[in-house]
Amino acid sequence: MIRDFVKTECPQEEELRERLMTARNRLFALQMKLKEHNLPVLVLMEGYGSAGKGSIIGKVIKNIDPRFFKVFSMEKITEEEKRKPFLYRYVTKIPEKGKFVFLDGGWMEEITREQVQGNYKKQEYAKRVQSVKRMERQLTDDGYLVMKFFFTISEKEQKKRLNDLLADKNTKWRVSDYDLWQNKHYEKCQQVFDRYLEETNTSTAPWYLVDSKHKKWAELQVLEHLVEGIETAMENQKVSVPILQNIFPLKKMPKLAEVPLDKTIDQEAYRKELDSLQKRLGELHNELYRKKIPVIIAYEGQDAAGKGGNIKRISEALDPRGYEVHPIASPEPHEKARHYLWRFFNRLPKSGHVAIFDRTWYGRVLVERLEGFCLENDWKRAYNEINEFEKELCDWGAILIKFWVQIDKDTQLERFHLRENTPEKQWKITEEDWRNREKWDQYEKAVDEMIEKTSTEFAPWHILESNDKRYARIQALEIVIQEIEKHL
Amino acid sequence: MIRDFVKTECPQEEELRERLMTARNRLFALQMKLKEHNLPVLVLMEGYGSAGKGSIIGKVIKNIDPRFFKVFSMEKITEEEKRKPFLYRYVTKIPEKGKFVFLDGGWMEEITREQVQGNYKKQEYAKRVQSVKRMERQLTDDGYLVMKFFFTISEKEQKKRLNDLLADKNTKWRVSDYDLWQNKHYEKCQQVFDRYLEETNTSTAPWYLVDSKHKKWAELQVLEHLVEGIETAMENQKVSVPILQNIFPLKKMPKLAEVPLDKTIDQEAYRKELDSLQKRLGELHNELYRKKIPVIIAYEGQDAAGKGGNIKRISEALDPRGYEVHPIASPEPHEKARHYLWRFFNRLPKSGHVAIFDRTWYGRVLVERLEGFCLENDWKRAYNEINEFEKELCDWGAILIKFWVQIDKDTQLERFHLRENTPEKQWKITEEDWRNREKWDQYEKAVDEMIEKTSTEFAPWHILESNDKRYARIQALEIVIQEIEKHL
Numbered sequence: 001m002i003r004d005f006v007k008t009e010c011p012q013e014e015e016l017r018e019r020l021m022t023a024r025n026r027l028f029a030l031q032m033k034l035k036e037h038n039l040p041v042l043v044l045m046e047g048y049g050s051a052g053k054g055s056i057i058g059k060v061i062k063n064i065d066p067r068f069f070k071v072f073s074m075e076k077i078t079e080e081e082k083r084k085p086f087l088y089r090y091v092t093k094i095p096e097k098g099k100f101v102f103l104d105g106g107w108m109e110e111i112t113r114e115q116v117q118g119n120y121k122k123q124e125y126a127k128r129v130q131s132v133k134r135m136e137r138q139l140t141d142d143g144y145l146v147m148k149f150f151f152t153i154s155e156k157e158q159k160k161r162l163n164d165l166l167a168d169k170n171t172k173w174r175v176s177d178y179d180l181w182q183n184k185h186y187e188k189c190q191q192v193f194d195r196y197l198e199e200t201n202t203s204t205a206p207w208y209l210v211d212s213k214h215k216k217w218a219e220l221q222v223l224e225h226l227v228e229g230i231e232t233a234m235e236n237q238k239v240s241v242p243i244l245q246n247i248f249p250l251k252k253m254p255k256l257a258e259v260p261l262d263k264t265i266d267q268e269a270y271r272k273e274l275d276s277l278q279k280r281l282g283e284l285h286n287e288l289y290r291k292k293i294p295v296i297i298a299y300e301g302q303d304a305a306g307k308g309g310n311i312k313r314i315s316e317a318l319d320p321r322g323y324e325v326h327p328i329a330s331p332e333p334h335e336k337a338r339h340y341l342w343r344f345f346n347r348l349p350k351s352g353h354v355a356i357f358d359r360t361w362y363g364r365v366l367v368e369r370l371e372g373f374c375l376e377n378d379w380k381r382a383y384n385e386i387n388e389f390e391k392e393l394c395d396w397g398a399i400l401i402k403f404w405v406q407i408d409k410d411t412q413l414e415r416f417h418l419r420e421n422t423p424e425k426q427w428k429i430t431e432e433d434w435r436n437r438e439k440w441d442q443y444e445k446a447v448d449e450m451i452e453k454t455s456t457e458f459a460p461w462h463i464l465e466s467n468d469k470r471y472a473r474i475q476a477l478e479i480v481i482q483e484i485e486k487h488l
Numbered sequence: 489m490i491r492d493f494v495k496t497e498c499p500q501e502e503e504l505r506e507r508l509m510t511a512r513n514r515l516f517a518l519q520m521k522l523k524e525h526n527l528p529v530l531v532l533m534e535g536y537g538s539a540g541k542g543s544i545i546g547k548v549i550k551n552i553d554p555r556f557f558k559v560f561s562m563e564k565i566t567e568e569e570k571r572k573p574f575l576y577r578y579v580t581k582i583p584e585k586g587k588f589v590f591l592d593g594g595w596m597e598e599i600t601r602e603q604v605q606g607n608y609k610k611q612e613y614a615k616r617v618q619s620v621k622r623m624e625r626q627l628t629d630d631g632y633l634v635m636k637f638f639f640t641i642s643e644k645e646q647k648k649r650l651n652d653l654l655a656d657k658n659t660k661w662r663v664s665d666y667d668l669w670q671n672k673h674y675e676k677c678q679q680v681f682d683r684y685l686e687e688t689n690t691s692t693a694p695w696y697l698v699d700s701k702h703k704k705w706a707e708l709q710v711l712e713h714l715v716e717g718i719e720t721a722m723e724n725q726k727v728s729v730p731i732l733q734n735i736f737p738l739k740k741m742p743k744l745a746e747v748p749l750d751k752t753i754d755q756e757a758y759r760k761e762l763d764s765l766q767k768r769l770g771e772l773h774n775e776l777y778r779k780k781i782p783v784i785i786a787y788e789g790q791d792a793a794g795k796g797g798n799i800k801r802i803s804e805a806l807d808p809r810g811y812e813v814h815p816i817a818s819p820e821p822h823e824k825a826r827h828y829l830w831r832f833f834n835r836l837p838k839s840g841h842v843a844i845f846d847r848t849w850y851g852r853v854l855v856e857r858l859e860g861f862c863l864e865n866d867w868k869r870a871y872n873e874i875n876e877f878e879k880e881l882c883d884w885g886a887i888l889i890k891f892w893v894q895i896d897k898d899t900q901l902e903r904f905h906l907r908e909n910t911p912e913k914q915w916k917i918t919e920e921d922w923r924n925r926e927k928w929d930q931y932e933k934a935v936d937e938m939i940e941k942t943s944t945e946f947a948p949w950h951i952l953e954s955n956d957k958r959y960a961r962i963q964a965l966e967i968v969i970q971e972i973e974k975h976l
Contacts, residue, residue, distance in 0.1 A: 032915055058808040066799065066813030066846065071807035080566055104809055137716065169773040288657040311554065320546040321561035321592055325554030332822060429521055 001188055001197045002152055005209045008164050010217035020216065023223035027063040035068065037234050038072060038097040040144050040338070043226065046108040047151025048189075049179030050161040051212040056151070057102050059219045060226070069100035074109065083292070083350040085396035086128060087135055090337045091345045094139065096337035104300070107132050108150075108196060113178060116185070116192040129199050134388045140204040141241045141381060142339050145233040148205060149222055150197060151212040155186040214487055240377040244384045248391065248456040254463070255448050259468040270470045277477040278317035284484045285318050285354070292352040293487060294398045297480065298360040301405030303433045304415035306469040311356055312406060313473040314480060323354035328363065340364055340374075340382075341389055344401055351397070360402075361386055370442055383453040390459040399487050401482050404451060405472060409440055489685045490550065490640055490678055493697045498705040501962060508704065511711035515551045517832050523556065525736040526633045530824070531714065531743070534596040535639025537667030538649040539700045542800040544639070546591050547707045553846055557588035560912070562597065572837040573884035574616060575623055579833045582627065584825035595620050596638075601666060604673070604680040612733050615883060618686050622876045627685075628692040629729045629869060630827050633721040636693060637710055638685060661834040727833070728865040732872045736879065736944040742951070743936050749896055752956040765965040766805035771804050772972045780840040781975060782886045786848040789893030790931070791921045792903040794957040797843055798893060801961040802968060811842035816851065828852055828862075829877055830872075839885070848890075853938050858930055871941040878947040887975050888947045889968055892939060893954045897928055 011019065045053040054073070061069055071251035072093050081089045087107075095101035111128045115118050120128075139146055153161070162179060165171045182189050201207050208225045212218040265273070288295060288470065291472075299307045299312065315325055326347045335343040341361055364386070369379040393400050407415075415435070419429040436443070451461045462479050466472035499507065519939050522529065533541040542561070549557055557806055560581050569577045575595075583589035599616045602608050608616075627634055641649070653659045689695050694714045700706040753761070776783060785802065787795045803813055810830075814835045827848055837843035852874070857867040868928040881888050895903075904925070907917040924931070939949045950967050954960035 029912060032912070035915075054807060054809050058806075060806075062800070062804055066803065066844075067798065067815040070812070071808045078566065078568055079570065102808070168780065170771060173774075173778050283658060290658065290661050308553065312550070315554070316546075316550055318546075320549060320559045320590070321543060323544050324558070328553040332820065334820060356554075424517060424520070427523075460851060 001201070001207070001209065002194050003039070003152075005152065005211075006436050007211045010211075010214050010219075012456065016216055016220060017434075020220050023220060023227055024063045025224060026205060026227045027060070027488065028232075030227060031064050031068050033234065033256070034100075034230065035098040036224045036308045037145075037184050037237060039230070039233055039237065040095040041100045041101060041230060042095055042099045042139065042146045043101065043102045043145055044106045044108070044146070044148045044244045045104055045151070046149065047210070047212065048153050048158055049176065049182050050158055050165065050174075051151035052215060052218060053104055053151055055215065056210075056219055056222055057104055059284040060222060061100075063100065064100060068098070069102065070095070070106065071102045077110075077211050083352070084273040084348055085392055085398075087131055087188055087392060088345060088348065091135065091339075092146070092157060093340065094338055094342060096334065097143075108148075108200070112192050112371070115196075116189050117144075129196070131332075131392060131395075133200060133202065134392075136200070136202065138203045138341075139339060141377075142238060142337070145487075146227060147226060147229050147245045148200075149225070150193070150207055151209050151210045151218065153185065153212050155401075157213060158183050158186070160275050173328075191253055209309055209379070213330065240375075241381065243377075243380050245385060246387065246453065248387050248458070250453070251455045251457055251460040253451045253455045253461060256404075256444055256451075256463075258405060259463050259465060261406065261411075261465050263465055264468040264472060267470075270474065273474050274313065274477070277474065277481060280481055281314070281317040281484075282319075284481065284488070285322060287488060288354070288484065289319075289322050289352045291488070294349045294396070295328050295354040295484065296349065296393060296400045297354065298362070298400070298402045299356070299358050299405060300362050300366070300403070300442075300447075301435055301464075301466070302407055303414050304419065304428075305405040305407045306466045306472060307358055307405050309465070309469055310403070310464065310476050311358055313477060315356060317477075318354055320354065323356065324349065325356045327360060328357060328359040336440075336478050340368075341385070346388075348393075348400075359387065362450060362454075366443065366446055369446055370439060382451070385453055387456055387459075390454075390456070394458045399483055400459045401478075401483050402459060402461050403464050403476060404461050405466045407466050411467045412437065489689070489695070489697065490638075490682050492961050493615045493640065493699075494639070495699040498702050499697075499708075504704055504708060508708050508711070511708060511715055512551045514715045515548070515711060515718075518715060519552050519556050521722060522588075522718065523586040525725060526631075526757050527718070527721055528583040528585045528586045529625065529718060529721075529724065530583055530634045531588060532589045532596070532634070532636045533590065533639070534594065534637065535698070535700065536641050536646055537648055537664065537670050538653065538662075538843045539639035539641045540703060541592050543602060543703065544698075544700075544707055544710055545592055547711060548760055549588075549590065556586070557590065559590045559592065561592040562594055565598075568813075568838070571782075571840070572836055573880055573886075575619055575873050575880060576833060576836065579641065579827075579830065582632070582826055582830060583713060584822065585631075586825075596636075598686070600677070600680050600684050603684075604677050615686070619880060619883075620647070621688060621690065622880075624688070624690065624693045626829070626873050626876070627827060627875075630866075632827070633717060634693040635714060635717050636688075636695050637698050637713070638681070638695055639698045641700050642875055643671065645701060646671050646674070654917050662928060669847055692879070695955075697784045728863075729869065729940055731865075731868050734872060734875065734941065736946070738941075739943045739948040741939050741943045741949060744894060744932055744939075744951075747792060747894055747951050749894065749899075749953050749955040751953055751959050752963060753959045755958075758958045758962065759960050762801065762965070765962065768969055769802070769805070769965060769972075771807040772969065772976070773810060774822075774974065775806075775976060776842070777810050777840045779976070782839045782884070783972065784837065784881060784886050784888045785842065785843040785844045786888070786890045787844070787846050787893060788848060788849070788850050788854070788891070788935075789952075790900055790928075792896055792907065792916075792922055793895045794954045794960060795846055795892040795893050797957055798891070798952065798954070798961050798964050801965060803844060804844065810840065811844065812837065812846045813846060816847040828856075829873070832877075836881075837886075849877065850938060850942075853866055854931065857934055858927060871938070874942055875944055875947075878942075878944065882946045887971055890947060890949050891937065891952050891964060891967075892949050893952045893960060895936060897925075900925065901921055927959050929954060 003325055015445045047053055057071055091106050115125045139169050162175055165175050197207050210218050210221045301307050331343060344361045364382040390400055416429055419425040456463045464472040464475050509559055535541055545559055578595050603613050650663055653663050685695050698706050698709045789795050819831060832849045852870040853867050856862045879887055904917055907913040943949045952960040952963050
């Protein structure tokens with residue numbers, strides 16, 4: 001792409017000035033419309049070192065009120081970020097609805113640098129590109145405008161700029177080792193950049209190459225593309241997007257109605273099993289920590305199915321310094337303003353830690369679907385989005401265990417009554433629980449569909465038979481231990 | 489303290505079991521009351537390495553629902569945290585109202601380790617202790633329960649435990665170099681611990697020494713103190729606390745009514761000045777970045793005083809990779825649930841970066857005071873709390889510049905009308921602005937009091953004369969440049 005890029009002529013001084021003024025005013029006027037349209041805009045600035053990404057961002061944001069944008073400079077990966085999945089540091093920075101985020105160097109920079117310097121193992125590059133394509137598609141499907149700019153300069157121009165920066169003690173820190181390396185290996189870099197640009201040039205998030213020789217001309221190219229991109233996106237909002245076919249191998253799962261719920265365990269056997277399984281899990285936790293393997297345990301289930309008590313029997317066995325339980329309620333305003341997976345990305349464990357989710361990202365295809373909190377197109381798309389999200393976690397090296405805690409309708413009624421009649425348990429039962437119960441059949445249908453469509457080979461559901469809570473606890477501990485042992 | 493600590497006898501097996509059961513049940517029952525009382529509980533676990541802090545936390549949280557607590561293990565300081573003030577990593581972890589946070593090793597561990605290993609420069613230890621005492625007092629004044637436990641074991645017992653841990657490959661990673669160092673320098677450590685405990689043993693956040701030889705006995709001591717602490721705190725809620733006398737040297741400031749507002753600057757002189765000042769500020773930004781000095785610029789002012797445009801003339805001069813503008817609106821639910829300074833701690837710049845606040849922590853003594861969003865005792869206490877907060881920032885090395893942007897009442901009216909009559913400006917004017925205008929005199933009184941009480945020598949207010957916006961912009965740029973130059 002870079003090689004074939006037809007550099008357009010920079011217009012004459014007067015035309016340039018006029019068009020710049022027009023574009024700036026249009027952007028200024030658009031910022032309020034963005035807000036009205038609830039359109040989130042993610043602008044990715046990539047390109048050669050010293051091509052002027054930073055200074056162009058500085059010029060673009062002059063036209064936007066500080067309330068409406070954030071700029072992130074993707075500096076060196078921190079130790080904390082290294083202990084998270086590859087996409088973590090990028091996904092956590094996506095804008096809220098109605099706002100801009102500008103990324104000064106992003107995932108392209110990281111991927112192409114690692115690739116051109118030969119740091120990737122076999123297949124790793126391809127995997128990264130795939131992750132990025134999935135992320136970009138998930139964002140645009142969700143209504144994000146993703147604008148990607150690549151700033152080009154010639155080898156000679158780059159050399160000149162680097163030398164100028166190095167000559168001044170106040171600017172020489174701006175020149176990174178990688179910038180210098182890039183200039184030395186200009187041809188090689190161009191090949192890698194080109195390949196990446198080709199591979200990620202999608203119809204919903206295309207690349208814009210920017211001829212960066214002249215600063216004002218570069219600014220104008222960015223402004224004009226940006227303004228057009230925003231205007232088009234505002235026209236196209238709320239368009240339903242295609243539901244992708246599943247490409248992940250699935251495990252055959254039973255329907256909930258076929259799950260037997262008659263198994264029980266007596267008190268004595270329970271205590272014995274519990275003690276020995278918790279002890280074993282405690283030992284494994286040490287080993288996980290030492291080997292820096294992250295574990296994610298996800299719980300879903302009917303109200304009063306016994307999730308809380310089940311989680312407790314797992315967490316009791318763990319070192320409190322190495323795990324966290326995330327109770328998931330309805331999203332806070334700043335969470336609702338972003339892609340629904342955002343708040344889960346923010347709660348991922350560090351490598352070596354355990355995160356237990358009491359309700360999960362599956363809310364999208366359960367409560368959000370049934371209560372109409374999202375559009376039909378949204379929850380239908382979610383099965384694939386979730387499979388992709390979980391694939392990302394497993395590729396990162398996480399052990400992901402998903403539990404559906406199952407009870408029958410009579411058992412739920414009994415437990416609801418027990419809660420109402422026990423003072424310390426009353427806070428656990430609300431009007432909402434009764435309302436949900438009325439939709440029992442609809443929920444069952446949705447759960448069946450969820451289990452069928454998201455039981456991938458790498459992250460299948462496990463159904464816990466929880467009419468006897470103690471039986472389900474032992475079942476859960478056994479599965480967790482088994483899954484961990486498989487990975488060690 | 490440790491030396492004189494009268495170790496109590498561990499009770500007999502049966503009594504121990506009974507008291508443990510009682511204490512656990514009390515804690516279990518208290519968690520819901522905590523919620524009702526909106527009481528935040530911060531539990532600090534400190535002590536000798538391998539004294540069992542972590543395992544006691546594990547036992548205590550067994551009695552609490554995961555929705556109501558978080559555990560933080562204060563591991564090594566990250567690179568990110570090193571670029572923030574000392575208190576940052578602790579303050580950002582305080583609990584929400586109605587919830588627990590357990591810190592496994594906290595500020596005491598950091599301070600005493602640095603002290604005993606001789607890493608502190610002169611006065612640094614005393615400064616740290618002072619910071620901690622202020623923070624603890626601010627939290628308890630705000631209604632937090634701060635429970636501090638120190639776990640003691642003998643030199644011999646510690647050695648035995650460390651050796652046991654080292655002998656097993658799955659647990660040997662738990663032994664840190666500092667643990668071993670501690671055991672080798674047991675006496676010396678005890679002296680430093682003792683001095684710290686004495687110095688920070690305050691009436692509102694006292695220390696509890698825990699004899700940690702026997703695990704169950706240690707658990708019981710913690711549980712009983714914790715339960716008693718919570719019960720007492722719930723009885724004492726909403727007690728007004730003393731307003732501390734100011735101890736920071738103050739600068740004499742004029743009343744707002746005395747500020748002349750007749751100065752203007754003509755268009756041509758403005759453009760010239762603006763260009764040259766922005767150029768200079770851009771150069772200084774490079775230098776700040778290189779020397780890793782953080783800059784915080786705080787803006788307050790009447791509605792329509794011209795804060796936004798003023799901020800813009802500063803930010804335009806800065807490299808977008810090195811600054812952030814924080815528009816401060818009313819707090820989100822998770823922010824309101826914590827100490828009011830919490831959300832500002834979370835927005836502090838990294839060293840070398842600039843943070844510009846469009847409205848600030850002074851909301852406490854302005855809008856919160858006048859609209860009754862906090863109690864009288866709260867805002868009266870805030871002058872000192874804010875001075876302490878700003879002292880912390882300055883001690884960290886930050887350049888802190890505070891602007892009050894001043895206009896007169898007629899000018900505001902003119903600008904309100906202009907906003908109403910200009911389509912692109914209409915979003916800037918709301919009913920609230922008109923309501924605030926009605927309270928002009930009350931606000932003026934509050935601002936006068938604020939400026940008088942918080943113009944410390946280290947962080948005085950600067951009043952910008954903004955009837956002519958352009959005049960005020962030049963004034964602001966000059967002051968920012970001056971303040972930065974003073975520090976370089």
